[in-house]
Amino acid sequence: MFDRFKQNAKYWVTGKMNLPEDVLLDVPRLTMIGQLHLHVENHRGVLHFSKELVRLKLTYGELAIKGHDFVIKTILPNELLLEGTIDEVSYLNDKEAGGIHE
Amino acid sequence: MSKQHGPSDIFVQVTGKRPESVINDSLREELILKNITKSSAQTIECFITSADLPRLEQIAADHDCSVEVIRISLLEKCAILMKKRAGFVAGILLFTAALILLSQMVWKVEIEGAQPVLQHEIEKNLTDMGVSKGAFAFLLPSPEQIQKEILERTDGTTWIGVEKRGTTYHFEVVEQTLPEEAEVPPPRHITANKTAVIHSIYAEQGQVLVDRNQLVHEGDILISGFIGKGKHARTVAAKGEVLGETWYKVTVDIPVKPKADTLTGRSERKYILDIFGFELPLWGMDADEAFDIFKKTKNTHDAAVFGYTLPIAWNVETYQESRLVNQAGSKNDVIKQAKKAAENKIKSQLTGKADIKEGKILHEESHNGKVKIVLHYQVIEEITSEVPIIQGE
Numbered sequence: 001m002f003d004r005f006k007q008n009a010k011y012w013v014t015g016k017m018n019l020p021e022d023v024l025l026d027v028p029r030l031t032m033i034g035q036l037h038l039h040v041e042n043h044r045g046v047l048h049f050s051k052e053l054v055r056l057k058l059t060y061g062e063l064a065i066k067g068h069d070f071v072i073k074t075i076l077p078n079e080l081l082l083e084g085t086i087d088e089v090s091y092l093n094d095k096e097a098g099g100i101h102e
Numbered sequence: 103m104s105k106q107h108g109p110s111d112i113f114v115q116v117t118g119k120r121p122e123s124v125i126n127d128s129l130r131e132e133l134i135l136k137n138i139t140k141s142s143a144q145t146i147e148c149f150i151t152s153a154d155l156p157r158l159e160q161i162a163a164d165h166d167c168s169v170e171v172i173r174i175s176l177l178e179k180c181a182i183l184m185k186k187r188a189g190f191v192a193g194i195l196l197f198t199a200a201l202i203l204l205s206q207m208v209w210k211v212e213i214e215g216a217q218p219v220l221q222h223e224i225e226k227n228l229t230d231m232g233v234s235k236g237a238f239a240f241l242l243p244s245p246e247q248i249q250k251e252i253l254e255r256t257d258g259t260t261w262i263g264v265e266k267r268g269t270t271y272h273f274e275v276v277e278q279t280l281p282e283e284a285e286v287p288p289p290r291h292i293t294a295n296k297t298a299v300i301h302s303i304y305a306e307q308g309q310v311l312v313d314r315n316q317l318v319h320e321g322d323i324l325i326s327g328f329i330g331k332g333k334h335a336r337t338v339a340a341k342g343e344v345l346g347e348t349w350y351k352v353t354v355d356i357p358v359k360p361k362a363d364t365l366t367g368r369s370e371r372k373y374i375l376d377i378f379g380f381e382l383p384l385w386g387m388d389a390d391e392a393f394d395i396f397k398k399t400k401n402t403h404d405a406a407v408f409g410y411t412l413p414i415a416w417n418v419e420t421y422q423e424s425r426l427v428n429q430a431g432s433k434n435d436v437i438k439q440a441k442k443a444a445e446n447k448i449k450s451q452l453t454g455k456a457d458i459k460e461g462k463i464l465h466e467e468s469h470n471g472k473v474k475i476v477l478h479y480q481v482i483e484e485i486t487s488e489v490p491i492i493q494g495e
Contacts, residue, residue: 045126050140072138072148077129 026059030089038065038082038089046075054082061093109176111136111149114158118167121146127161152178208237209269216275220258224273227255233271245271288490289337292325294318295487298346308340318346318485327491337491346485347459350451352444352477358436359428359471365397368423376402376415393423437463440475448479456483 010024022029022042031039040056040063047062048055051070056063070084116124121144128135138148150158152175162169184191211228213221228234231251233242242248249264252273256262263274292308297319300312308325312318325340370389375382390398399420405412441461448458458481465476 045129046122049122049125049138049146050143070140072125073136075125075129075135075138077132 028056028058028063032086032089035067035086036083038086040080040082042078043080044078046072046080051084055092056080061091064088064090064092066090108151110152112152112155112171112175112178113147113149113173114155115141115145115147115170115172116158116162116167117145117170118162118165119144120165121167123165124158124162124167127164128158131157131161133157133161147172205269206239207269208233208235208239208242208271211235211271211273213273213275216259216277220256220275220277224252224256224259224262224275227252228273231255239266239269287339289327290339290488290490291323291327292340292342292344292486293489294320294322294324294344294346294485296320296346296348296485298348298485300324301345301347301482303342303344305340305342307338308342310342312344323489324486340488342486343484344486345455345482348481348483348485350448350479350481351464352447352479354440354444354447354475354477355472356436356440356443356475357472358468361426362429363397363424364427366423366425368393370421372419372421374417374419376417378413381417389419389421393421395424395426396421397424398422436473437466437475440473441477444475444477444479448481452481452483454484456481 013019014021014024021027026042028043029041031037031041033039042059043063044057044059046054047057049070049072052066052068054065054070054072056065065082065086066088067084067086070082073081073083075081118124121140125135125138125146133150133154136149138146140146155169155171159169211225211233213224216224231248233248243251245264245266248271249262252262252264253259258278259275260278261276263276265272265274297317300314300316300318303310303312303314303324305325308327309329310324311326312322312324318324324344325342327337327340328335329338330336370392371386372383372389373385375384390396399422401418401420403416403418405414405416445458445461458479460480462478463475464478467474
């Protein structure tokens, strides 16, 4: 209940004060270079990793990256650099369902 | 981005049911995994620092996974190779050590500007101080201190400059020079070296035996080296200046009518091109046959480009007609000329301090266009010569 209130307050502040969302909200920041690289900041861990699919845990929901020949070049506590051929990046937003895995 | 692993990274394979959880736990433990790839459903491969391997194994064991090292790091490979080639490595180290050690040794001590005796003394002092061939330069004091000490130890030097040039110590010595003692000449007389009339006499040391206006002949003693009387008698080196009047007779022959070369004003020119030393006449080829008597002048113009002289030159030869003219001179002129010639003749004979006092014409006669004049000169000159006194005779 308090978490929900805090979250709403953060949305309101970023919206009204014109602040960049990734600073206040716990959302990932993705930087993609063509199909070759994907740089993910603010992730919360690896759920699944294979050559064709990477699923990353986020604060709210998860991120699925599809493609082929994936290699995790570097992985740091909240930063990840993925290399390979990226076909698709999608959010699986099931926070209503309380979709925190693991 | 393909080779992000360093020399200490090892290549490992983690096999288990859920290798992703190993990755997540490694993140939490701040283990850095690089270039993670999944080779099969239950296997991941990655690079980690060899120091982190025990921690990875611990994490993997917690998740029922096994860790297998596939490739060891570059450093470990080098270490193995070095162990295999231990002798070679030892040789390199030994060589480097020897090189550094030998370059710190004194190989040469140079001493410049000293006489052999002094040089030997300086060498001895330096050896006492430790500056010798084979000493270690880093054990020696600084050049400034060496300079101070060697100056204190060595007598007879004004200054010693010390300079270290690589493995050589260079000493520059300035010796003390004491003023030389004046040379004491042996006892002697001063005698006349030619017949003359004494004009003036100045004795610095010795006893004067002649007067002014006295006629002296060659070999006469002017200033004696014997001084004192009775038991005070002794010999000294007579010293002084005696000027005497001497006489010279000079005969001069000169022509009454001297001849002179004059130009008539007529001239011809010849132009020559000089290529590599080969002379090619271009214009005025018969200029040199135009006159019987001529004066030839040659002007060379070198061709030069940007300061470089080309082997091509432009020569201009000028032929100027000339003719011999007899110059008629008066009798006075002839005599003046004759006197001048005579004076030059005398001056070339006289040496040292000498003055021409007077010149007189004794005789003159003309003969075959020539004048023969005999002149008499009175000259005042130094007439001294030194004769040593030989004792015990």
